[in-house]
Amino acid sequence: MSGWRHPARLVVLAFLAATAAGTALFMLPVAAEPGRSTGLLTALFTAVSGITGTGLAVVDTGAHWSTFGEVVLLVLCQIGGFGIMTMASVLALLVSHRLGLHMQLTVKTETNTLNLGHVRRVIAGVVTISLAVEAIGAAVLATRFWLGYDMTLGRALYEGVFHAVSAFNSVGLALYPDNLMRFATDPWICLPVVAVAVTGGLGFPVLFEILRGRSRRRGRWSLHTKITVPVYLGLIAVGTLVVLTVEWSKAGTLGPYGVGEKLLIGLFHGAMPGTAGFNTIDIAQLQPATMLVHDVLMFIGGGSAGTTGGIKVTTFALIAFVLLAEVRAEPSVHVMGRKISAEVQRQAVTVALLGVGVVMTATMILLATTQFRLDDVLFETTSAFGGVGMSTGITAKLPPVAQLVIIVLMFIGRVGSITLVSALALRERRRRYELPEERPIVG
Amino acid sequence: MSGWRHPARLVVLAFLAATAAGTALFMLPVAAEPGRSTGLLTALFTAVSGITGTGLAVVDTGAHWSTFGEVVLLVLCQIGGFGIMTMASVLALLVSHRLGLHMQLTVKTETNTLNLGHVRRVIAGVVTISLAVEAIGAAVLATRFWLGYDMTLGRALYEGVFHAVSAFNSVGLALYPDNLMRFATDPWICLPVVAVAVTGGLGFPVLFEILRGRSRRRGRWSLHTKITVPVYLGLIAVGTLVVLTVEWSKAGTLGPYGVGEKLLIGLFHGAMPGTAGFNTIDIAQLQPATMLVHDVLMFIGGGSAGTTGGIKVTTFALIAFVLLAEVRAEPSVHVMGRKISAEVQRQAVTVALLGVGVVMTATMILLATTQFRLDDVLFETTSAFGGVGMSTGITAKLPPVAQLVIIVLMFIGRVGSITLVSALALRERRRRYELPEERPIVG
Ligand SMILES: [K+]
Ligand SMILES: [K+]
Numbered sequence: 001m002s003g004w005r006h007p008a009r010l011v012v013l014a015f016l017a018a019t020a021a022g023t024a025l026f027m028l029p030v031a032a033e034p035g036r037s038t039g040l041l042t043a044l045f046t047a048v049s050g051i052t053g054t055g056l057a058v059v060d061t062g063a064h065w066s067t068f069g070e071v072v073l074l075v076l077c078q079i080g081g082f083g084i085m086t087m088a089s090v091l092a093l094l095v096s097h098r099l100g101l102h103m104q105l106t107v108k109t110e111t112n113t114l115n116l117g118h119v120r121r122v123i124a125g126v127v128t129i130s131l132a133v134e135a136i137g138a139a140v141l142a143t144r145f146w147l148g149y150d151m152t153l154g155r156a157l158y159e160g161v162f163h164a165v166s167a168f169n170s171v172g173l174a175l176y177p178d179n180l181m182r183f184a185t186d187p188w189i190c191l192p193v194v195a196v197a198v199t200g201g202l203g204f205p206v207l208f209e210i211l212r213g214r215s216r217r218r219g220r221w222s223l224h225t226k227i228t229v230p231v232y233l234g235l236i237a238v239g240t241l242v243v244l245t246v247e248w249s250k251a252g253t254l255g256p257y258g259v260g261e262k263l264l265i266g267l268f269h270g271a272m273p274g275t276a277g278f279n280t281i282d283i284a285q286l287q288p289a290t291m292l293v294h295d296v297l298m299f300i301g302g303g304s305a306g307t308t309g310g311i312k313v314t315t316f317a318l319i320a321f322v323l324l325a326e327v328r329a330e331p332s333v334h335v336m337g338r339k340i341s342a343e344v345q346r347q348a349v350t351v352a353l354l355g356v357g358v359v360m361t362a363t364m365i366l367l368a369t370t371q372f373r374l375d376d377v378l379f380e381t382t383s384a385f386g387g388v389g390m391s392t393g394i395t396a397k398l399p400p401v402a403q404l405v406i407i408v409l410m411f412i413g414r415v416g417s418i419t420l421v422s423a424l425a426l427r428e429r430r431r432r433y434e435l436p437e438e439r440p441i442v443g
Numbered sequence: 444m445s446g447w448r449h450p451a452r453l454v455v456l457a458f459l460a461a462t463a464a465g466t467a468l469f470m471l472p473v474a475a476e477p478g479r480s481t482g483l484l485t486a487l488f489t490a491v492s493g494i495t496g497t498g499l500a501v502v503d504t505g506a507h508w509s510t511f512g513e514v515v516l517l518v519l520c521q522i523g524g525f526g527i528m529t530m531a532s533v534l535a536l537l538v539s540h541r542l543g544l545h546m547q548l549t550v551k552t553e554t555n556t557l558n559l560g561h562v563r564r565v566i567a568g569v570v571t572i573s574l575a576v577e578a579i580g581a582a583v584l585a586t587r588f589w590l591g592y593d594m595t596l597g598r599a600l601y602e603g604v605f606h607a608v609s610a611f612n613s614v615g616l617a618l619y620p621d622n623l624m625r626f627a628t629d630p631w632i633c634l635p636v637v638a639v640a641v642t643g644g645l646g647f648p649v650l651f652e653i654l655r656g657r658s659r660r661r662g663r664w665s666l667h668t669k670i671t672v673p674v675y676l677g678l679i680a681v682g683t684l685v686v687l688t689v690e691w692s693k694a695g696t697l698g699p700y701g702v703g704e705k706l707l708i709g710l711f712h713g714a715m716p717g718t719a720g721f722n723t724i725d726i727a728q729l730q731p732a733t734m735l736v737h738d739v740l741m742f743i744g745g746g747s748a749g750t751t752g753g754i755k756v757t758t759f760a761l762i763a764f765v766l767l768a769e770v771r772a773e774p775s776v777h778v779m780g781r782k783i784s785a786e787v788q789r790q791a792v793t794v795a796l797l798g799v800g801v802v803m804t805a806t807m808i809l810l811a812t813t814q815f816r817l818d819d820v821l822f823e824t825t826s827a828f829g830g831v832g833m834s835t836g837i838t839a840k841l842p843p844v845a846q847l848v849i850i851v852l853m854f855i856g857r858v859g860s861i862t863l864v865s866a867l868a869l870r871e872r873r874r875r876y877e878l879p880e881e882r883p884i885v886g
Contacts, residue, residue, distance in 0.1 A: 289810035367732035
């Protein structure tokens with residue numbers, strides 16, 4: 001379980017290979033508009049931003065890239081979203097299997113090994129669910145674009161498909177320079193986008209379990225689903241409440257809107273930090289308190305084996321359960337009738353604290369190499385780590401070293417936690433001898 | 444071990460009682476300069492700031508308080524520093540004893556119980572060490588004030604004692620409106636202040652062990668001392684390097700100074716976030732990157748049972764060891780030839796993450812109730828939590844609710860971690876039945 005045969009390293013390799021291919025394609029003269037050329041750093045940044053579904057941009061997407069370049073970007077987003085869902089699900093399967101636990105993600109087989117059949121089943125499931133959700137979302141959006149706006153049926157269909165794909169894969173790219181701000185008060189656009197984005201953000205294991213309805217018939221969902229669904233929705237509710245409370249009467253954001261419109265925008269912006277990162281109000285106008293809450297939600301991200309980055313909802317929830325058990329003097333962590341092993345507790349803490357370390361280090365480098373202040377920089381770094389792609393507008397102004405830091409952050413945010421956890425869980429644990437204990441003073 | 448008989452609650456009660464007494468004294472008309480009066484919130488803020496040795500102020504200390512008021516403040520600082528060292532040491536003793544481990548802090552006794560003799564020994568040790576270090580520091584400083592500045596011997600002695608006491612107890616109050624900025628380039632003032640402040644910040648258990656030389660003669664220091672000393676000095680080195688690197692040529696801070704002076708100021712400001720919080724350059728002029736590093740160092744604080752706040756050096760180090768062991772696939776955490784129990788690991792994680800939660804919550808409240816930006820607000824909240832008392836100048840401008848938040852932060856930062864850990868460690872752990880394990884997906 002070491003060396004390059006480790007499955008977690010295969011995931012990293014796959015993403016690196018796709019990044020290299022995307023970078024090369026972006027550097028082709030045909031990828032840029034006539035008269036423009038693309039340097040290595042810009043091409044690399046755009047490739048990683050696309051593959052990780054982040055959507056941060058150092059050049060104006062519409063103005064810089066040719067149609068060919070835009071198609072490359074879209075394909076990278078689609079490959080990235082599909083790839084992460086598949087690979088993260090397979091890794092989760094491997095981990096569950098190795099630990100001898102109930103195989104949540106696949107129909108039980110007679111044999112007790114993970115074979116190509118399982119992987120095929122995961123791929124088939126991801127493709128089916130992705131296309132189905134995107135199709136439904138695209139149909140609803142296209143209908144609205146066609147009936148409610150001055151579009152031909154063909155254009156409306158294209159826009160519907162584009163934004164549904166962008167939402168489900170947590171990309172957050174829109175076909176308008178102001179993202180989705182012009183649709184801020186249209187529930188027929190905003191609500192389908194939120195629904196599709198949240199569905200993609202829940203992650204394949206949860207979607208698979210909910211949609212096949214099998215576990216439910218047997219009387220219960222897996223613990224993973226029982227944690228992810230309420231915590232994810234709860235985080236969206238917290239985000240919504242904060243946006244509404246803080247921004248309600250602010251002139252640059254919710255102030256000009258009516259009560260119903262405020263509620264719609266509030267829900268949209270409560271959901272976006274943990275999902276696709278679209279925006280219907282100006283991010284640069286957000287209050288510092290709203291930004292800090294966004295930072296936290298973006299850092300957490302969405303469900304495991306979903307299309308978002310971050311440390312993931314279950315990691316956050318497990319840490320909360322661990323703290324609760326510790327403060328309540330309970331020697332083991334019990335959640336919804338199940339025990340959380342010490343190993344899983346340690347993994348959650350490791351993922352979260354290493355994530356904090358990575359984001360803080362990146363933030364310090366950006367602060368030291370730019371003139372921007374902490375509000376904007378922390379927003380940028382957590383947005384990159386969480387694969388969200390919201391920005392207060394500093395991305396294109398970053399010097400090369402800072403752009404490199406953002407590239408690394410996007411990469412770590414997308415593949416870091418899944419590869420780390422699977423590497424932790426799949427490795428061999430052995431120690432030849434134990435030392436005597438000693439207790440330093442804590443606190 | 445529950446209810447108000449719990450020793451950790453006694454510590455909280457003692458601090459609350461001292462706070463109440465201090466608040467009442469500050470509200471007396473005689474405590475303020477003629478023509479000024481003191482409201483409840485200002486009196487409470489000042490009392491908590493003094494008892495916790497933080498030194499944040501909502502009124503101009505020299506202009507608002509009468510000599511009587513200033514004496515009350517000094518006495519509160521002294522009681523607070525003395526009290527926290529004593530009580531935290533006794534709690535640590537209780538914890539060590541309960542866990543059946545080597546009693547690091549006292550000479551071994553025939554009986555195996557913690558009795559009044561131990562407590563007396565701790566108090567005697569704290570008094571002896573405090574007075575000795577303060578006396579040495581005061582002598583050096585007074586000599587310099589007398590010979591190098593235009594002071595009478597009496598004035599020089601008073602200033603020496605004042606600043607030595609302020610440094611050892613991590614208060615950071617100076618007798619000058621610009622704190623110690625006028626002495627920025629005087630190594631005979633700055634170096635003794637750093638030495639005394641770092642000594643106080645190491646904490647009583649470390650000082651006791653080093654000074655009595657007993658453990659060393661037996662061949663080794665306790666793990667607590669072996670962790671605290673290098674990590675604390677390492678954090679100071681990191682702070683110094685960051686200040687020097689980032690501020691070297693900045694006009695508002697190190698720019699105007701010569702190389703030797705820059706090094707002196709860098710060392711001073713590398714040490715102060717984890718100790719007393721004096722300043723020799725203008726805090727409001729620090730670069731955002733320097734401020735963020737200060738935030739981290741202030742959050743960590745100093746050694747256990749020392750005069751600083753924060754989560755403490757060992758807590759930070761233990762978490763680093765836990766992460767390192769986890770990433771290295773080591774099933775147990777071994778540090779310097781000793782094993783760290785799972786219980787202690789959990790306590791360290793709990794203290795640190797609850798600390799993060801408290802500081803983040805306070806930061807959000809301050810952001811939502813003021814117009815200040817994240818740089819200034821996070822600096823203020825981590826400074827309060829760490830009992831440091833550095834500020835970019837926003838303290839006096841905070842609205843009442845934000846002042847209350849800072850009061851709570853100072854209190855939690857000072858007594859929170861020691862009471863939490865001793866409560867965690869001393870409680871009874873029992874669970875009647877165990878549930879089956881289930882593994883949610885992490886990351
Ligand atoms: K995104
Ligand atoms: K202080």
